[in-house]
Amino acid sequence: MGNLNINIGKLQLKNPVMTASGTFGYGTEYSDFMDISRIGGIFVKGTTIRERQGNPYPRMAETPSGMLNAVGLQNKGVDYFINHIYPEIKHIDTNIIVNVSGSTIEDYIETAEKLNYLENIPAIELNISCPNVKEGGMAFGTTCLSAAQVVKEVRRVYKNELIVKLSPNVTDISEIALAVEAEGADSVSLINTLLGMAINAEKRKPILSTITGGLSGPAVKPIALRMVWQVAQAVKIPVIGLGGIMNAADAIEFMLAGATAIQIGTANFIDPTVSIKVIEGINDYLDRHGFQSVRDIVGALEV
Amino acid sequence: MKKYMLDLIIKENKQLSDQYSLLILTSPEKLPEILPGQFAEVRVDGSATTFLRRPISIHYVDYELNELWLLIQVVGDGTKKMAEIEEGKSLNMLIPLGNSFSTPSNIDSKVLLVGGGCGVAPLLYLGAHLKKIGFEVNFLLGARSKADLLQLCEYERLGNVFTTTEDGSYGEHGFVTQHSVLNSSNFDYIYTCGPTPMMKAVANYALKTSANCEVSLENTMACGIGACLCCVTDTIEGHVCVCTEGPVFNITKLKWEI
Ligand SMILES: Cc1cc2nc3c(=O)[nH]c(=O)nc-3n(C[C@H](O)[C@H](O)[C@H](O)COP(=O)(O)OP(=O)(O)OC[C@H]3O[C@@H](n4cnc5c(N)ncnc54)[C@H](O)[C@@H]3O)c2cc1C
Ligand SMILES: Cc1cc2nc3c(=O)[nH]c(=O)nc-3n(C[C@H](O)[C@H](O)[C@H](O)COP(=O)(O)O)c2cc1C
Ligand code: FES
Numbered sequence: 001m002g003n004l005n006i007n008i009g010k011l012q013l014k015n016p017v018m019t020a021s022g023t024f025g026y027g028t029e030y031s032d033f034m035d036i037s038r039i040g041g042i043f044v045k046g047t048t049i050r051e052r053q054g055n056p057y058p059r060m061a062e063t064p065s066g067m068l069n070a071v072g073l074q075n076k077g078v079d080y081f082i083n084h085i086y087p088e089i090k091h092i093d094t095n096i097i098v099n100v101s102g103s104t105i106e107d108y109i110e111t112a113e114k115l116n117y118l119e120n121i122p123a124i125e126l127n128i129s130c131p132n133v134k135e136g137g138m139a140f141g142t143t144c145l146s147a148a149q150v151v152k153e154v155r156r157v158y159k160n161e162l163i164v165k166l167s168p169n170v171t172d173i174s175e176i177a178l179a180v181e182a183e184g185a186d187s188v189s190l191i192n193t194l195l196g197m198a199i200n201a202e203k204r205k206p207i208l209s210t211i212t213g214g215l216s217g218p219a220v221k222p223i224a225l226r227m228v229w230q231v232a233q234a235v236k237i238p239v240i241g242l243g244g245i246m247n248a249a250d251a252i253e254f255m256l257a258g259a260t261a262i263q264i265g266t267a268n269f270i271d272p273t274v275s276i277k278v279i280e281g282i283n284d285y286l287d288r289h290g291f292q293s294v295r296d297i298v299g300a301l302e303v
Numbered sequence: 304m305k306k307y308m309l310d311l312i313i314k315e316n317k318q319l320s321d322q323y324s325l326l327i328l329t330s331p332e333k334l335p336e337i338l339p340g341q342f343a344e345v346r347v348d349g350s351a352t353t354f355l356r357r358p359i360s361i362h363y364v365d366y367e368l369n370e371l372w373l374l375i376q377v378v379g380d381g382t383k384k385m386a387e388i389e390e391g392k393s394l395n396m397l398i399p400l401g402n403s404f405s406t407p408s409n410i411d412s413k414v415l416l417v418g419g420g421c422g423v424a425p426l427l428y429l430g431a432h433l434k435k436i437g438f439e440v441n442f443l444l445g446a447r448s449k450a451d452l453l454q455l456c457e458y459e460r461l462g463n464v465f466t467t468t469e470d471g472s473y474g475e476h477g478f479v480t481q482h483s484v485l486n487s488s489n490f491d492y493i494y495t496c497g498p499t500p501m502m503k504a505v506a507n508y509a510l511k512t513s514a515n516c517e518v519s520l521e522n523t524m525a526c527g528i529g530a531c532l533c534c535v536t537d538t539i540e541g542h543v544c545v546c547t548e549g550p551v552f553n554i555t556k557l558k559w560e561i
Contacts, residue, residue: 025530032306033397045532053542060525060533062355067525071532074542217354269355269526270346272308272397 002286003293004279006040008238008260009186011095011123011161013040016294017251017279020242020265021046021099021125021165022071023216026089033272038279041095043263044085046127048100049107051077061198061207066217066244067266068196070210073101073130078111082118090120097123097163103133105153112158123161126154128180129169129192129214141167141192144179155184163240166190166231168220173227174234181235189240189263190231191224217266218244225257232258232299246274248281255294256301306400306528307335310393311371316386319453323421324386325362326373328394334371337364338403339429340519340551343373343396344527345385353381358524358546360424360496361399363431363457374453376421400527401550404429404494404517406436412491414438415514417479417505419445422497423453425519429494430461441465441490445479445501448472480504490514496521506554507561516554520545 004015018041024030027042036042054074061068075081081098089096098115102108108126115124128141128150140146151164164180166173168191177188193214198207224243232239241259245251246267254262267274282294291297311328318324344356363372375386388394404425407414414433416426423444430440440462446452449472458464465484466474475482479501485508495505496519509516522534522545529547536545537558543549554561 023526023531025528029526029528029530033308054532054535056537057535057542058523059535060523060531062353062523064352065354067355069525069531069533074532074535266525269531272526272528 002283002291003295004283006260006294006298008163008240009161011041013095013261014038015040015279015282016255016261017275017282018043018095018097018240018261018263019268019275020263021127022069023265023268026085027092027096028089030268030272034276037093039094039275040261040279041097042092043097043099043125044089045075046073046099046101047075047078047081047111048073048102049078049111051075051080056209058207058209059213061213063196063198063215063217063219066215066219068198068208068213068215069193070208070213072210078114082114086118086121090118095122096120097125099125099127099165101127101130103130105150108150108154109157112154116158116160121160123163123186124158125163125165125189126151127165127192129165129167139167139169141176142170144175147176148179148183151180151183151185161186163187163189165192167192168223168227168243169195174230177231177235181237185237187238187240187260188231188235189242191220191227191243194220194223216244218246220244221250225253228254228259229257229301245278246270248278248285251278251282252285252297255297256299258299258301260298304336304338304399306397308395308397310395312393313388313390314370316388316390318386320450322377322451323453324375324377325454326375326385326388326394328371328373329369334364334366334369335399337361337371337399339432340403340425341399341401342425342527342550343398344400344524345373346395347381347384348395350380350384353384355525356397356527357381357385358400358521358527359385360519361428362424363428372427374421374424397527401546402548404519404551406433407438407492407515409491410437412438413441413489414492414494415441415443415490417443417445417493417495417497417501419479419497419501420447420451422495422501422519425496426494427457427461430458434461439463441484441488443467443479443482443484445469445497478504480508493517495519503559503561506559509554510561517551518554518557519550520552521550
């Protein structure tokens with residue numbers, strides 16, 4: 001039995017398997033199917049300063065080996081989270097991490113400030129794939145300048161572990177990773193969804209109400225793996241890998257490419273217990289290859 | 304209600320027509336309690352183009368025989384693979400999901416169950432439930448033609464059955480909302496499932512006659528358990544998930560233009 005404990009900065013994980021924001025609700029949606037405290041960490045839904053209704057239906061289109069979503073950050077706002085949801089989930093014996101989204105830098109700062117004071121929220125994950133309304137809707141995470149700016153401002157007010165989630169819709173993701181590292185990000189997670197589109201030819205109409213949406217699932221895995229590899233080469237802070245992970249083999253590939261831990265997103269929809277199977281599969285891999293600790297496989301790719 | 308991930312075994316696959324299959328599933332263990340209106344998220348194996356699970360209504364549950372029935376209408380590859388599944392094989396599903404139809408508090412209430420196409424699926428189990436409690440059950444079932452009116456005898460066992468076909472090959476000619484029973488009788492509770500234009504027409508009739516009306520929506524879904532927020536419908540309380548707050552909604556809650 002290998003040792004599955006691993007740390008991301010100050011964040012202690014019982015294992016490197018976590019669930020991705022927007023795909024696992026607040027965790028409790030899955031508790032009928034398994035003991036969710038066995039997971040290394042739960043990244044809860046994208047949370048914004050005020051309540052958001054999200055985009056109109058249809059918000060989802062299935063694609064070959066994946067799906068497009070255009071949920072649009074529907075959530076009840078950070079105050080509702082603090083007063084109504086946090087009390088229900090704070091006792092779950094794992095890391096609960098809040099994914100923070102915003103339309104302006106001020107939104108991010110205010111939301112992060114409020115989450116600072118929650119004892120059982122050891123980290124936040126900044127979703128910088130959101131459109132910056134003051135800059136014509138360009139996502140914060142698509143230029144080094146705006147990515148650095150939002151991280152710098154949030155870093156000033158947020159004292160716990162600050163994870164920055166990178167957008168893959170860029171020319172060079174390592175540059176963005178370096179920019180946010182320089183402003184004090186404790187770690188980076190990648191990838192968020194890839195911008196895509198689906199059309200109903202019979203109706204000559206887009207399937208999503210927003211025309212374009214975010215692609216996830218196994219369709220994006222090779223791209224995600226390549227980006228994790230590139231970023232892990234570039235930065236010194238820990239990297240959390242995600243994008244299309246369906247099983248333990250996928251998870252191990254991300255760790256070999258340099259990820260300290262991984263997240264599982266879309267795969268939860270196909271098998272709600274997949275994260276437990278991935279934990280068991282990683283353990284089995286360590287045994288088969290004679291590794292003492294899961295730390296031994298991080299970046300262990302032989303090239 | 305506790306949800307389960309179960310592998311149920313195909314006891315029988317009755318191909319009702321080239322478009323419809325009735326799957327009768329069973330399990331070595333006792334089936335969990337399932338309410339009328341609830342659904343399952345079924346995993347489809349062996350279809351290259353089917354990635355997500357498929358939501359399918361609970362057509363009927365027979366606790367004595369430990370049987371669960373699903374009525375499948377083939378519209379794409381996912382439903383095709385389900386409809387072709389061989390006896391003895393199993394289907395993996397998350398079950399039971401969603402809310403359920405409500406039961407009128409007054410046992411003398413006149414109830415009408417209106418189904419179109421594959422929308423009849425949840426109404427059989429609802430009808431059986433209402434009959435068991437003591438209601439007189441009326442079904443109004445519509446289809447394109449006689450061949451699409453499936454298993455009428457199952458509904459006839461439970462109550463009165465009125466039918467319409469669009470080509471006039473069986474029952475009254477036209478759409479369900481044109482059936483004469485709607486003029487000759489008054490109903491207190493109307494339950495409906497089927498194509499959206501049909502449900503809207505039924506909702507319109509219910510509003511005009513001050514009947515209580517519940518509709519079952521079929522929004523596309525990813526998780527089926529309230530985690531992804533992909534399946535929302537617009538209500539007077541904002542966007543809510545059809546997979547957890549529905550699929551059954553009282554029409555007074557929906558922001559439908561009817
Ligand atoms: C709560 C609920 C209960 C349902 N109950 C049943 C049932 O008892 N029996 C049954 O046969 N089907 C039922 N459905 C519909 C069923 O889920 C879809 O027909 C199925 O997902 C289609 O999968 P496919 O791979 O065959 O087709 P796909 O290849 O996915 O789609 C084929 C075509 O159908 C359209 N389509 C697919 N899903 C839907 C949808 N949900 N609404 C409108 N159009 C759609 C697509 O746009 C496409 O044009 C239910 C749906 C819901 C949400
Ligand atoms: C329905 C859905 C909702 C999502 N919501 C969010 C979100 O609120 N915030 C965020 O940072 N990422 C969100 N994501 C992106 C995922 O967290 C993840 O980065 C992406 O799906 C890639 O991983 P996967 O292929 O394992 O799903 C969402 C993804 C899906 C499918
Ligand atoms: S299908 Fe995921 S929330 Fe309804």
